[in-house]
Amino acid sequence: MGLVRESARAPWAFYQIIPVSGGQAYATPLPLPAIAAVWAIVLALSWVVFWYVAKVTAYHPADEDSV
Amino acid sequence: MPGPGGTRTQAGGTPPAPGEYDARGDTRKVVGILVALALFIIVLYGYIIPLQGGLISSTAIRAGDLTGAEPRFQEQMPIQEVDLGASGRSIFIAFVMLTHILFANLHLGGAWVLLSLVILYLLSRKERYSRLGKSVALFNVILFSAGATFAAGGMMAFIALFPDLSMNVFHLYWWPLFAYFILYGVIILLLFTFWFAWDRIRPGVHLALGFGYAVSVFVQTVTIDTLAAGMLTPGVASFSFTESGLLPMTLDQAMALWFNPTLWELTFHQVAAAIAFFGFLITTLATVHYIDQKEFAAKKQWDWVAAYGIAWGLAGLIMQPVLGQLYMTAIQKNAPSAFMMIMHGPRAWAMLMMVTLLAGLFLTIGTYFLTRRDQLLSRPENRTIRTIFKGFLVLTAVAGFVLVQPAWLGTLFIDDPGAWINPLGGMPLKYVALFVMAAIGAAIIMLDAIVLTSEEKEGQWGDTSPGVRSLPPSRPASSGRRL
Numbered sequence: 001m002g003l004v005r006e007s008a009r010a011p012w013a014f015y016q017i018i019p020v021s022g023g024q025a026y027a028t029p030l031p032l033p034a035i036a037a038v039w040a041i042v043l044a045l046s047w048v049v050f051w052y053v054a055k056v057t058a059y060h061p062a063d064e065d066s067v
Numbered sequence: 068m069p070g071p072g073g074t075r076t077q078a079g080g081t082p083p084a085p086g087e088y089d090a091r092g093d094t095r096k097v098v099g100i101l102v103a104l105a106l107f108i109i110v111l112y113g114y115i116i117p118l119q120g121g122l123i124s125s126t127a128i129r130a131g132d133l134t135g136a137e138p139r140f141q142e143q144m145p146i147q148e149v150d151l152g153a154s155g156r157s158i159f160i161a162f163v164m165l166t167h168i169l170f171a172n173l174h175l176g177g178a179w180v181l182l183s184l185v186i187l188y189l190l191s192r193k194e195r196y197s198r199l200g201k202s203v204a205l206f207n208v209i210l211f212s213a214g215a216t217f218a219a220g221g222m223m224a225f226i227a228l229f230p231d232l233s234m235n236v237f238h239l240y241w242w243p244l245f246a247y248f249i250l251y252g253v254i255i256l257l258l259f260t261f262w263f264a265w266d267r268i269r270p271g272v273h274l275a276l277g278f279g280y281a282v283s284v285f286v287q288t289v290t291i292d293t294l295a296a297g298m299l300t301p302g303v304a305s306f307s308f309t310e311s312g313l314l315p316m317t318l319d320q321a322m323a324l325w326f327n328p329t330l331w332e333l334t335f336h337q338v339a340a341a342i343a344f345f346g347f348l349i350t351t352l353a354t355v356h357y358i359d360q361k362e363f364a365a366k367k368q369w370d371w372v373a374a375y376g377i378a379w380g381l382a383g384l385i386m387q388p389v390l391g392q393l394y395m396t397a398i399q400k401n402a403p404s405a406f407m408m409i410m411h412g413p414r415a416w417a418m419l420m421m422v423t424l425l426a427g428l429f430l431t432i433g434t435y436f437l438t439r440r441d442q443l444l445s446r447p448e449n450r451t452i453r454t455i456f457k458g459f460l461v462l463t464a465v466a467g468f469v470l471v472q473p474a475w476l477g478t479l480f481i482d483d484p485g486a487w488i489n490p491l492g493g494m495p496l497k498y499v500a501l502f503v504m505a506a507i508g509a510a511i512i513m514l515d516a517i518v519l520t521s522e523e524k525e526g527q528w529g530d531t532s533p534g535v536r537s538l539p540p541s542r543p544a545s546s547g548r549r550l
Contacts, residue, residue: 001336001391002168004421005299007414008398008405009125027124029414030157032116038158042165049213054352057205059198061364 003035093438100434104427107471111420120413120479128413128479156228163221170214173348174254175288176341177207178281180349180379185277189270199372203349204262211258215251236294239306241313243293243325250287257283285338292334293325300401302327328401332394339390343383347428349376367529374439374524378512381432385508387425388501410494411474411481419473422501426467429504433460436511441533443519452518459507466500466507 007029029035116122151159184200187193226233237244261276302323308315316324353372360366399406408414437444437456444453474492475481481488 001340001421004409004417007417008409009299026153027126029125030154030161032122034154034158038161038165042162046166046169050348051355053206053209057202057209058356059202060360061368062362
């Protein structure tokens with residue numbers, strides 16, 4: 001939803017109040033391949049972190065005291 | 068197990084014995100959903116987005132408006148010249164803030180799941196609630212620093228890469244941002260005490276700490292959403308600095324700006340989404356633990372955790388269509404051009420992708436309940452529920468088929484001359500499809516929680532083997548193949 005909300009904005013950082021400077025030189029929103037690449041990197045990175053942290057923080061019935 | 072007489076299927080496989088459950092059907096369902104999603108993404112990117120003008124920037128589409136705008140504030144410094152390319156600054160902000168949001172949602176949704184575990188443990192004294200609660204609390208304690216680091220990093224990046232914008236944001240939103248950063252301290256205090264004092268303080272105090280943690284994260288989200296929602300619907304058409312100091316405008320202006328027209332809609336939509344996110348994250352991690360762990364007691368625990376997580380995920384998901392509808396209505400009323408852009412214009416593909424992923428989640432959940440509850444559903448007394456679950460899955464698939472339809476093709480906006488209007492892609496039909504999915508989700512939760520009681524499910528945790536079918540004597544034995 002964040003992407004939907006942010007991509008909906010016209011080329012103003014704030015609706016009709018603060019424009020994105022630079023005119024056509026700095027297109028908004030980001031080009032599609034850039035969005036897809038950022039998503040892929042962020043999801044992969046966060047998943048590795050989630051998986052590893054979950055591995056060391058999980059309380060299993062057999063080894064509760066070892067955590 | 069080989070089939071009767073050692074026969075083989077056309078594909079070379081061994082057919083299941085009469086009455087035997089064919090687990091390959093489950094795999095086919097999961098693979099089918101993934102393949103359907105992959106196909107949709109390919110069609111979306113290769114066909115729908117180009118034909119809806121999704122590759123054209125807003126800067127180009129609104130070039131006339133941009134040139135004619137008379138803003139009161141704008142970037143004055145040529146700060147773009149930072150050797151990051153035309154999109155470099157924005158890509159950097161996108162990376163930092165997306166990562167921050169993924170970690171922040173661990174608290175926005177996770178705090179409520181954690182609170183539920185503490186309450187359930189106090190009521191039932193079942194160890195599994197305590198074990199999962201401790202796991203979730205420690206997980207959040209460790210990852211709190213990651214989310215906070217990316218928040219601070221994002222703020223630094225905004226100041227460094229967009230200094231004039233940052234200056235104006237700090238002028239306009241100083242007090243909400245001040246409260247936002249103060250709340251980091253409050254959350255650290257509550258969460259860390261909650262974790263380190265586990266089993267060492269009175270249960271009532273422990274519960275109060277957990278409740279305070281959840282409420283603090285919610286209030287912090289409200290404070291930052293004054294800015295996040297305000298960037299789309301600022302609540303004022305223009306403003307001017309009339310005062311010096313930390314509140315450089317009238318109080319009426321400040322209230323209109325901070326408590327802008329989509330603040331609450333965005334916040335509650337985010338909370339529901341974060342609860343769903345955390346629920347599904349627990350489920351995913353629980354399945355990994357289930358596979359990792361060899362002890363049956365551990366498998367039993369993590370099998371239950373997966374179901375607990377998916378219940379929270381489904382609860383959050385059910386709220387999405389309703390809250391999303393309210394949010395969209397508020398955007399339509401207060402930022403009509405933005406509404407046109409995301410619903411009837413070149414960014415409609417993003418909304419289409421979002422509802423398709425929503426449909427994929429509902430389909431996956433339906434499949435989960437149908438297959439994971441197989442032992443219970445295969446009993447003769449539960450055949451009606453099994454038929455209902457199958458019907459739900461078919462209905463969800465039909466609703467999903469409606470949701471993936473683009474509303475139009477061939478032009479930038481749906482009203483442009485020459486647009487091909489898809490008769491299946493209209494909003495009324497999609498609203499029906501969304502609410503059908505939400506209703507089915509609610510019905511699945513009720514059936515699973517009330518009809519298939521916890522006593523019945525208790526003996527099933529950890530044992531994912533399929534149910535045994537007793538076929539009616541008048542009916543010839545089939546391959547056991549299911550929907």
